[in-house]
Amino acid sequence: MTDKTVKVSIRNLYKIFGEDPAAALAEVKSGTSKPELLDRTNHVLGLNDINVDMNEGEITVIMGLSGSGKSTLIRHLNRLIEPTAGEVLVNDEDILSWKDTRLRQLRRETMSMVFQKFALLPHRTVLENAAMPLATRGVAQEARAAEARKWLERVGLSGQDDQYPHQLSGGMQQRVGIARALASNSDIMLMDEAFSALDPLIRTDMQDLLLELQSELHKTIIFITHDLDEALKLADHLVILKDGAVVQQGEPQAILLNPTDPYIEEFVADINRARVLRVRSIMTPAVPAGEIAGEVAPGDNLESVIARAGGDVAQTFRVVRDGKTLGYLGMPDIMRALVPRRSSGASAA
Amino acid sequence: MATYDGLFDTLGLRDWCDGGASDGPMSMADLMAKAQGGDKAGDTSLRDLPFPSLDALHDACAAIPQSRDLTKGLETGFLGIRDALRIVVDPLTQPLSWALESMLHLMTDTPWWIMVPVLMLITWAVSRSWKIVGFVALVIAGLAFVDHYEVAMQTLAIIFVCAFICVLIGVPIGIAMSRSDRLQNIVTPILDMLQTLPPFVYLIPLIFLFSVTEPKLYGIAVILYAIVPVVRLTNLGIRLVDPDVIEAADAFGMTRRQKLFGVQIPLALPNIMAGVNQTIMMSLAMVVIASMVSAPGLGILVLRGIRNLELGTGLVAGLGIVVLAIALDRVTKASLARIDASQAQR
Numbered sequence: 001m002t003d004k005t006v007k008v009s010i011r012n013l014y015k016i017f018g019e020d021p022a023a024a025l026a027e028v029k030s031g032t033s034k035p036e037l038l039d040r041t042n043h044v045l046g047l048n049d050i051n052v053d054m055n056e057g058e059i060t061v062i063m064g065l066s067g068s069g070k071s072t073l074i075r076h077l078n079r080l081i082e083p084t085a086g087e088v089l090v091n092d093e094d095i096l097s098w099k100d101t102r103l104r105q106l107r108r109e110t111m112s113m114v115f116q117k118f119a120l121l122p123h124r125t126v127l128e129n130a131a132m133p134l135a136t137r138g139v140a141q142e143a144r145a146a147e148a149r150k151w152l153e154r155v156g157l158s159g160q161d162d163q164y165p166h167q168l169s170g171g172m173q174q175r176v177g178i179a180r181a182l183a184s185n186s187d188i189m190l191m192d193e194a195f196s197a198l199d200p201l202i203r204t205d206m207q208d209l210l211l212e213l214q215s216e217l218h219k220t221i222i223f224i225t226h227d228l229d230e231a232l233k234l235a236d237h238l239v240i241l242k243d244g245a246v247v248q249q250g251e252p253q254a255i256l257l258n259p260t261d262p263y264i265e266e267f268v269a270d271i272n273r274a275r276v277l278r279v280r281s282i283m284t285p286a287v288p289a290g291e292i293a294g295e296v297a298p299g300d301n302l303e304s305v306i307a308r309a310g311g312d313v314a315q316t317f318r319v320v321r322d323g324k325t326l327g328y329l330g331m332p333d334i335m336r337a338l339v340p341r342r343s344s345g346a347s348a349a
Numbered sequence: 350m351a352t353y354d355g356l357f358d359t360l361g362l363r364d365w366c367d368g369g370a371s372d373g374p375m376s377m378a379d380l381m382a383k384a385q386g387g388d389k390a391g392d393t394s395l396r397d398l399p400f401p402s403l404d405a406l407h408d409a410c411a412a413i414p415q416s417r418d419l420t421k422g423l424e425t426g427f428l429g430i431r432d433a434l435r436i437v438v439d440p441l442t443q444p445l446s447w448a449l450e451s452m453l454h455l456m457t458d459t460p461w462w463i464m465v466p467v468l469m470l471i472t473w474a475v476s477r478s479w480k481i482v483g484f485v486a487l488v489i490a491g492l493a494f495v496d497h498y499e500v501a502m503q504t505l506a507i508i509f510v511c512a513f514i515c516v517l518i519g520v521p522i523g524i525a526m527s528r529s530d531r532l533q534n535i536v537t538p539i540l541d542m543l544q545t546l547p548p549f550v551y552l553i554p555l556i557f558l559f560s561v562t563e564p565k566l567y568g569i570a571v572i573l574y575a576i577v578p579v580v581r582l583t584n585l586g587i588r589l590v591d592p593d594v595i596e597a598a599d600a601f602g603m604t605r606r607q608k609l610f611g612v613q614i615p616l617a618l619p620n621i622m623a624g625v626n627q628t629i630m631m632s633l634a635m636v637v638i639a640s641m642v643s644a645p646g647l648g649i650l651v652l653r654g655i656r657n658l659e660l661g662t663g664l665v666a667g668l669g670i671v672v673l674a675i676a677l678d679r680v681t682k683a684s685l686a687r688i689d690a691s692q693a694q695r
């Protein structure tokens with residue numbers, strides 16, 4: 001983790017909704033719980049002491065169920081919502097101290113956003129929508145149309161320039177939304193449940209599109225979702241929120257293998273582990289006694305390894321990348337990994 | 350002896366009452382009672398107990414004013430500030446008189462064979478529908494055929510000027526209201542009052558304020574009455590703009606100005622246009638009533654029909670107003686539909 005620069009950092013962030021957040025904040029800091037606070041003072045605890053670092057060029061996924069505060073959290077990053085207390089650092093600068101003009105510059109040039117309900121301008125064409133961030137910045141008509149057309153093409157929407165958003169399907173509308181965010185040429189992209197309103201097949205397409213774009217553009221993406229499969233597919237860093245607080249964060253494979261909380265355990269119980277877990281997460285450095293049946297890549301998922309073994313539970317594989325042996329993987333390790341783990345507290349025995 | 354004598358006696362206010370006594374003019378009721386000669390005061394039963402109104406209390410205590418003093422006070426008060434008010438309001442509203450006069454001139458003095466094509470051209474420009482252009486031509490031709498062309502043009506001229514000024518003033522007020530809840534709370538009761546006050550009531554103070562020969566007298570009455578819908582619907586339209594779209598505009602760093610002209614007004618346009626349609630219809634309604642204070646046009650003929658019991662004149666003019674109203678409504682609705690179609694939101 002040492003070679004990665006932190007792009008966005010959230011420090012001790014609190015958000016309380018109600019008439020007198022300052023007084024409620026003192027109560028929360030002294031240990032009042034969310035339901036208790038609501039009961040006694042009629043204040044809603046939105047976010048409770050959030051600390052997250054988001055690395056440059058990575059996809060940070062913030063996952064939680066409805067009401068967990070994930071949409072509130074992402075809106076703090078560009079200050080669509082003001083926090084009650086805490087710091088938001090972008091490139092090591094505290095954006096909460098910024099005045100309107102500086103903040104507007106951040107929103108125009110450093111951060112772009114993709115929305116769950118697309119939020120395109122219904123009275124503008126697809127091209128004008130994609131060019132909207134540039135128009136806002138005052139870029140000349142010709143230049144912004146060219147830039148917008150380039151990104152529309154990149155997301156697979158060429159030739160639809162003069163359509164209006166309502167003439168497109170949901171998936172296509174969200175492609176316009178992504179093209180709009182990309183056209184602003186910002187380093188940071190905020191995606192608020194960007195694919196949640198789409199049907200499953202289109203959603204998979206869009207996820208693939210995002211990963212493809214990311215492998216090329218290396219933006220810092222903060223992605224919000226309530227769908228664990230989506231989170232595991234996209235995340236470099238996964239943050240799980242519950243009732244406005246971070247329950248666990250880290251590398252998604254690590255969370256899957258070592259849940260620290262019964263809540264997360266329950267959450268990951270229904271996951272197809274064979275398809276999500278990768279060889280690199282469970283391989284061992286120790287050279288096994290038996291015969292090596294073949295070579296696998298560290299990025300392969302367990303399902304493909306099981307398929308390779310043809311169901312034989314005694315085989316062992318060597319994990320190889322670029323001709324270098326990284327470790328070994330035996331079928332028993334795979335079998336063990338497929339059984340959902342108890343949270344670390346419970347499995348100690 | 351009056352009913353509430355005892356009340357003032359027990360309160361010990363008798364001296365104050367008698368001290369302030371001045372014999373005001375007698376009311377008709379007093380006169381009638383005196384003429385009948387009966388003094389029934391002493392034997393009022395509980396059934397006949399009068400409400401302690403100003404008049405009833407005045408009977409018992411002369412220092413309390415009568416109800417008619419209230420209306421009289423209002424009148425003298427208004428007359429008192431009238432001159433000061435005129436100094437401010439007169440020059441302020443003078444352009445309205447000019448606008449109305451020149452528009453009336455323009456529309457009645459231009460030969461019909463220029464005016465009618467121009468009106469049809471305007472209809473085409475806003476509605477883009479041959480059907481509606483044809484309908485408008487038919488309406489004007491019909492009115493002209495029964496020699497109501499000039500009065501119809503006068504009515505239209507007044508509506509054009511007044512509706513235009515309503516939009517000019519009303520849309521900015523509506524925008525301001527949509528941006529401040531406080532302003533909305535202040536303006537809404539005023540709009541409610543303008544809408545519920547019987548139209549004749551505006552006319553009374555206006556007659557005192559301006560001379561009846563000035564066009565601005567009816568101009569102001571029409572504008573006050575017709576401005577309400579465009580203000581209301583502009584406010585509503587902007588408040589109803591999808592908050593998700595507004596959030597997107599914020600997230601991409603739009604300034605308030607960019608947001609207003611690039612997002613809010615365009616998206617509120619269907620509602621604003623519905624307000625303009627209502628404003629035009631209401632100015633037509635008011636222009637008829639305003640004929641009582643010398644507004645020219647079809648209303649004058651209706652008024653003549655009522656005053657002189659000329660049934661035919663009144664009916665023809667009345668029907669003329671109806672077809673004019675239908676034509677105006679169709680044209681504005683068509684332009685509204687055109688805006689709606691360009692941004693239908695499924």
